[in-house]
Amino acid sequence: MNGNARERPIGVFDSGAGGLTVLRALRRRLPGERFLYFGDTAHLPYGDKSPWAVRRHARAACARLVAAEIKMLVVACNTASAIALDDLTRRFAPLPVLGVVAPGAARAADTARARIGLLATEATLKTGAYTRAILERRPELSVVGEAAPVLVALAEQGWHEGPAAEACLERYLGALRARAPDADVLLLGCTHFPPFRPTLLRLLGPGVTVVDSADATAEEATALLKEENLLRPGSDGGLVGCTVSDNAERFRRLAPLFLGEEITEIGVEGSD
Amino acid sequence: MNGNARERPIGVFDSGAGGLTVLRALRRRLPGERFLYFGDTAHLPYGDKSPWAVRRHARAACARLVAAEIKMLVVACNTASAIALDDLTRRFAPLPVLGVVAPGAARAADTARARIGLLATEATLKTGAYTRAILERRPELSVVGEAAPVLVALAEQGWHEGPAAEACLERYLGALRARAPDADVLLLGCTHFPPFRPTLLRLLGPGVTVVDSADATAEEATALLKEENLLRPGSDGGLVGCTVSDNAERFRRLAPLFLGEEITEIGVEGSD
Numbered sequence: 365m366n367g368n369a370r371e372r373p374i375g376v377f378d379s380g381a382g383g384l385t386v387l388r389a390l391r392r393r394l395p396g397e398r399f400l401y402f403g404d405t406a407h408l409p410y411g412d413k414s415p416w417a418v419r420r421h422a423r424a425a426c427a428r429l430v431a432a433e434i435k436m437l438v439v440a441c442n443t444a445s446a447i448a449l450d451d452l453t454r455r456f457a458p459l460p461v462l463g464v465v466a467p468g469a470a471r472a473a474d475t476a477r478a479r480i481g482l483l484a485t486e487a488t489l490k491t492g493a494y495t496r497a498i499l500e501r502r503p504e505l506s507v508v509g510e511a512a513p514v515l516v517a518l519a520e521q522g523w524h525e526g527p528a529a530e531a532c533l534e535r536y537l538g539a540l541r542a543r544a545p546d547a548d549v550l551l552l553g554c555t556h557f558p559p560f561r562p563t564l565l566r567l568l569g570p571g572v573t574v575v576d577s578a579d580a581t582a583e584e585a586t587a588l589l590k591e592e593n594l595l596r597p598g599s600d601g602g603l604v605g606c607t608v609s610d611n612a613e614r615f616r617r618l619a620p621l622f623l624g625e626e627i628t629e630i631g632v633e634g635s636d
Numbered sequence: 637m638n639g640n641a642r643e644r645p646i647g648v649f650d651s652g653a654g655g656l657t658v659l660r661a662l663r664r665r666l667p668g669e670r671f672l673y674f675g676d677t678a679h680l681p682y683g684d685k686s687p688w689a690v691r692r693h694a695r696a697a698c699a700r701l702v703a704a705e706i707k708m709l710v711v712a713c714n715t716a717s718a719i720a721l722d723d724l725t726r727r728f729a730p731l732p733v734l735g736v737v738a739p740g741a742a743r744a745a746d747t748a749r750a751r752i753g754l755l756a757t758e759a760t761l762k763t764g765a766y767t768r769a770i771l772e773r774r775p776e777l778s779v780v781g782e783a784a785p786v787l788v789a790l791a792e793q794g795w796h797e798g799p800a801a802e803a804c805l806e807r808y809l810g811a812l813r814a815r816a817p818d819a820d821v822l823l824l825g826c827t828h829f830p831p832f833r834p835t836l837l838r839l840l841g842p843g844v845t846v847v848d849s850a851d852a853t854a855e856e857a858t859a860l861l862k863e864e865n866l867l868r869p870g871s872d873g874g875l876v877g878c879t880v881s882d883n884a885e886r887f888r889r890l891a892p893l894f895l896g897e898e899i900t901e902i903g904v905e906g907s908d
Binding site for chain 2: 405406407408412413414417486513514516517518520521523526527528530531532534535610611614
């Protein structure tokens with residue numbers, strides 16, 4: 365690959381603002397890279413939709429990023445990664461396409477002793493993608509998943525800590541503990557969940573390691589860029605473009621909760 | 637109107653399963669009526685979308701019900717009622733079209749002494765529709781609104797009571813109390829909220845009356861049918877058709893939480 369390719373931005377796609385936790389992790393590990401973010405807010409949440417609808421929306425959304433001559437596509441949406449990654453990889457080949465499921469599953473598998481508890485959306489769990497990826501790597505492990513849709517709403521409300529967050533987390537953890545009392549890894553399989561990490565660590569105590577897919581994905585992206593000789597050195601990177609398909613105002617309000625800072629310019633591209 | 641018109645079903649439209657609380661209230665008051673329900677699940681939640689998107693989706697969804705020769709259209713979605721009711725009324729005239737905002741606002745206005753607390757989605761609040769309708773009826777009242785998106789997720793999880801519901805409700809009620817300590821009516825301006833009524837009554841104590849738009853709308857629908865001589869007598873009515881635009885499986889699981897009983901046959905009509 366030539367220097368030009370290296371200068372190209374990395375495309376990051378999510379159904380909404382949650383994927384900004386992945387962008388945050390990417391920026392932390394790749395300070396020289398420039399990023400384009402697309403949030404398909406006209407169709408969120410993907411987690412409630414049928415596989416057919418998820419594939420269709422993901423395809424349309426990613427095509428916009430690919431049209432901007434990106435050097436890598438990061439599918440920062442767990443539901444889309446679980447359901448649509450093969451389809452997207454084929455469609456946009458030879459562009460490197462990276463989802464969040466495989467890296468998160470790999471890190472959880474490498475960390476666990478016996479059993480993994482998994483919090484995700486209903487749609488992500490239903491695909492079985494995390495469990496499959498974990499068992500391919502370490503067939504002797506077992507995975508217990510729990511759908512945690514309330515956490516998505518809590519995260520968007522900014523209630524990452526306090527009595528409401530604790531009561532809801534306790535209820536989900538209780539359900540996991542009842543089914544997997546010996547789990548020693550809790551895998552956060554939804555981009556909305558990293559903000560709960562401090563509260564989770566306190567509730568779980570020292571016996572359980574919390575793994576989140578966002579950071580695992582950023583680590584994997586770094587390795588992939590090095591391998592393909594596409595890494596842009598330096599530290600003058602950042603978010604160079606952010607577009608959503610509906611309701612930029614709401615996205616603007618949510619952005620700091622997941623990215624840790626404000627996004628001032630947010631474009632809107634009318635959606636189908 | 638002739639007898640044939642009386643035999644026609646009533647169309648009930650919502651973005652998802654929440655509108656089943658309105659259907660439940662309608663069936664309780666109108667046991668002879670037959671209902672067709674359409675849930676635009678491909679595009680839920682409307683509460684997060686731009687006014688433009690809400691109008692467009694509501695129009696397409698209601699057109700499906702109207703095509704089935706209904707005698708009345710009930711827009712059981714607060715967001716759509718607040719944003720799209722005028723548009724729908726014009727488009728489908730002379731069909732009677734009833735939203736949930738005006739009836740809920742009227743009942744709250746007639747009940748309150750001085751101030752009304754309003755829980756709704758962000759989109760519904762932003763339209764100002766409830767406040768406008770209340771002040772038109774009683775200009776001396778004041779209305780304090782609080783967006784409560786977490787309650788939507790809690791309702792869909794089936795957590796209407798218990799520590800998680802209480803912690804989240806307390807947080808929203810606390811925000812309302814801080815801004816309106818003298819409110820004597822709490823208006824539930826979202827179809828997802830009626831299931832919280834028992835917990836709310838306990839948390840609020842005797843000084844506050846809880847008004848929900850679902851029952852107020854059913855009362856208004858009854859009056860309108862009588863006025864137009866369209867009431868179908870008897871008690872052999874019920875839900876005669878239920879269609880969603882995506883993910884019937886999820887709708888089937890949610891239905892009992894809002895309707896109080898299962899829906900066995902749910903059709904799916906591919907959405908744009």
